[in-house]
Amino acid sequence: MFSIEHEFDSTVITLVDEGETPLAEDVIVNAFEECVTVEQYDPRTDRIQKITLSMSQLRDLGAALDLPEGVYLREPLP
Numbered sequence: 001m002f003s004i005e006h007e008f009d010s011t012v013i014t015l016v017d018e019g020e021t022p023l024a025e026d027v028i029v030n031a032f033e034e035c036v037t038v039e040q041y042d043p044r045t046d047r048i049q050k051i052t053l054s055m056s057q058l059r060d061l062g063a064a065l066d067l068p069e070g071v072y073l074r075e076p077l078p
Helices: 055-064
Strands: 001-007 011-015 027-031 036-041 045-054
Touching: 036 055, 045 055
Parallel strands: none
Antiparallel strands: 001 011, 011 027, 027 036, 036 045
């Protein structure tokens, strides 16, 4: 299950793990104009872990999801 909310400066997507236990903590994706952040609560440290991806890294990730194993160089955008 997931939800999508539009905030003033970002789109927030929350991914909720469902099904058999053990379940993972929710993942929150914040899409801003200049970057995307991915957050998840870590119960071992009692903190939110955050990763920030540039728009270029996000495009690379999207392309990588559809490619076989290997090393690739994406063409720059015009």
